[in-house]
Structure formats: C-alpha cells, structure tokens
Amino acid sequence: MKKLTILLFILFVAIPLNALNENGKSRSFTDIATWCIGDAWTxxxxxxxxxxNGSFDGTINNLIITVYGVTTIELNNATYDVYWLNLTGNVNGTISYSFISGDIEGNIYGEMFVRRADLSDVYTNIVSYGTIHYLLFDYDYELNITSTFFPPAEHFDFPLLQNESWNYYYNSKINGYFKIDGLLNETINSSEYMEGELTCNGINNISVPAGVFYAFHIADDNETYESWYSSAAKNVIKSNIRQNGNTTYNIHMNMTSYSLNSQQINISLELNPQNVSVGENINLSGNAVFSSNGEPVSNNSVLVELPIANKSWITSTDESGFYYLNIEAPFFIDYTPSINEIGSDGIIVSISYNIYSGYKVKTLILDEIKHSFSLSKGWNLITLPVENNYTASSLYADIPGCNIILSWNASIADFDLYAPGVPNDFVIENGTGYLIGVENDTFLNITGMPIESVAVPLYIGWNMLGWFNSTPTNASSLLNSIPECNIVLKWNNSKEDFDLYAPGVPNNFIIKQGEGFLVAVDEQSIWHG
Known part of the structure; x- marks a missing residue:
C-alpha cells in the first residue's frame, strides 16, 4: 500500500507549473508565469x-488548483518567497491491497507552496478522506502525506526554449499515514532523490476540454513523462505519466477549465539585457498603474528582489508611474543545469499603495562569464577566472603581442617558461597566477563557466596564486586566511615592481577577479580560494 499512497502523492507534486508567454502571444519561447491571487485551473x-502490493484504477475529477495567496515559508534553514496554492478534488475508483478489495469514493484537499521566482516545489500536503466499500460494509479511510523538497524541486528552466534541454535534481522527504478504520493503519516515512533530463521538444496545437491551445511540449529523456503548456492558460493543459515494470502506472490529466484574475496594481518589468554575464549592468524598467482606472501609481517605492542571490534593491516611480533601476548582475547558479547558461531565476518587482498592491516576475539569465584583460607593455600577473582548456602555447596564441609566459613552480622554487621555440608547454590551471610578457599594450577576452572551487598545494616559500572569485578581496584577508602566511605581493605594472603587504605594513591593497598574486608561507597547506 505504501507504493500506492506514495504514487497518489507524487501525482500531485508532479503537477507541472507552467511558463507564461507575455500577453498570451504565440512564439518560440516563453518566460515564467506571474500568477495572481484567485487564478484557478481545473x-x-x-x-x-x-x-x-496491489492496484488502483480510478479517476480524480474536478481537481481545482487555486492561488490562495503570496507568503513566505521557512524550511531547511531557508526562507522562501512563495505562492500559496489550495487543492480540492474528488476521487473514485477501485482499490486492491492484500485482503482489501473494493470501490473507493472520497475527497481530496491540500496545499502547495511554490517559489515565485522559478515555480519550484517547496512543500506539499495532500489529504484524502472518504469510504472504501469492502464486502458488505463501508470503511472510512484517511490519507495524509506531506513532502518537503531540498533543494526546491525545480522542474523547468525558464524561459522555455524550443529544443533546449536541462537537468533537474532534488531530494524529497515524505511523511504521512494511510488509515482504513479497523483494517489498516500504515505510517509513511521515506526519502527519495530525484534526477533526470527534460527537453522542450516543440510547440503543438492541443485540444482539451478547456479548449484548443498553442502549447509547449515538455518530455523527459526516458519517455515516462510529458506535458503541454499553454501561455494563454498560464499553466499545463495536458500531462501523461507512465511507467512499466514491477510497478506500473499510467496517469492522464486534462484541463477542463481555468479562470485568471488581475492584480490591484498592474506593474510591468523589462530587463535590458535579459541575458547577462556576472558583473554586467542590467537596466530594469517598467510602469505601474491602478488596474481599476489606468491611473499611474506616482512617486511610490518599488521593491526589486533576486531571491536566489539574496539581493534586493529599492527604486521609485515618477509622476507618470515609470520606474528605472540599474544593477550589476551577481553570481548565482540554479538547480536546472543547462549547457546554455550558468543559471536562471526570477527577478520580482513589487509595489504597494495603501491597500493596493501588485508584482511582476521575469527571468534573469546568467550566461557564461565574460572577462576582459587590459594588458600593459611589459609584465602582467593574471589568472583565468573561468574553466578553460588553455595550455601556455594556446594562451600565447590568443594574446596579441605576447612574447613569453611564466609559471612559478613552487615545488622547485623556479619558473617554468614558455616562448616560441621553447619546448616546455604547460597546462593553465585554475587558481594559479601567470606572468604574461607583452611587447605593447594589448588585451585578452575570455568566456567560460565560473570556477566553483580550487585546491592548490602551497609549498614552504613562494607560491603564485590567482583570484577567481567575482567579489574582490584584499591582502590582509588573504594573509589571515592562509596558514603561516607572512607576505603577500601584487605586481604593479606602472612602476614595474611589486606592492608588498605584511603585518605592520600599511599597504592593504585590493585584489580583483583575474589578478594574480604571490604569497610566502612557512607551512604546507591547500589553498581553496
């Protein structure tokens, strides 16, 4: 019976949450939905x-999912900004388990908490109660299952693009019970790790009882799950889940109706650009008007949030209801890895005026890191702050006017040298500094995925490292974080000499992403950045 009750639970938590195509227009991609309180799908x-262990054959009819509110929920030592959804429905069919076999009739209700920024599942509670007719008697039953997800179960990589694939992974903790009066009292307590790949295969015209819709087709890599999404309905309109084997199940879901609400204040949001690199500037803008009369919400504060990066900003509307904000894209990753991006997640803008309020969600897409080096004539001490496949020879070839590359070999306390005609090519490693000699002022532009961590062995004496993090550091922080470090050096090209920091020396210089530096240590250790 556990497998059957868990299956019924998975049925609900797997209900996909759709992307909204702005104004319901048909196009080859669609961004995240902004749901309003009162939106409902049946x-x-x-x-x-x-x-x-048994079987179930039946229907769930009139399953209504309603946006009840917007709130926050604390789980797994984290606070999530979520939609609060209510569920109701009716269940009918036949059930068989051990010596119990008969018709089942009951009701279903529950609640789901779904992140506004990416529509990922955070928490779900499903309750069903009713009657099982067994032999000549009716027995009351009750099913109560709660699941929490960590990280939140993010099934979709917004914005949805045709032919794009993404991975998903999360842990779910399932708790609950299933009771049949006088016959069964079973506790449910389990954990599951879920992972897989989903692909947006294309766009189809799909007919369901709610109407005919232009919908995005999403399917997994093993043909057990598929759904169709409509931008007009702001949600999934059709879904099939199937599996054959020791446990067989077939689930078919169709939308029968929907209704969409409006907010008290209609606030728009434009991101320019929507695809950015870490550190790139983004212009956010939009207009806020009262939905009842179209009048502007003038001279009013607007809250801008990027929850995944724990960032927030405040701006305000002008007399016409227009607002504008320029921000710098922070680094973040999501839980739907894709080859096309580092991460994507929703920016939420919110506005309140007396008893009226409104909000809008739009996805910010973080592309590969783009880093530009301005190299001055002579020596430059740099590090590559992205994952790369460079060797000294290929890096040399990409730098106009480069004539030599030096790598400090701490194990022998001497330089490895590469120059044309010198057969000593070496790998360019993460977290390591390199001296680049150039004939004239020049440049180097690179792109790549961010470096998440390094493990650079430090030897007694001098070691040449590189700062790959997007947030700058300073010499004193480095000295204090590295065991038995006593000196930090940074190359100053303008004076062709090193800047030095040591305890008691008031020269606590800044080290930025892409810059190399030297440290002197009296103890071997591992540097992780």
Missing part, C-alpha cells in the same frame, strides 16, 4: 497503478 485525471 483538471480531470485518469489513473491506473499496479504493483506486487
């Missing part, structure tokens, strides 16, 4: 499940 579902 579905009918046919379910068949069979395993060695």
């Amino acid at each position: 579905y009918d579902m046919d379910i068949y499940s069979s395993s060695e």
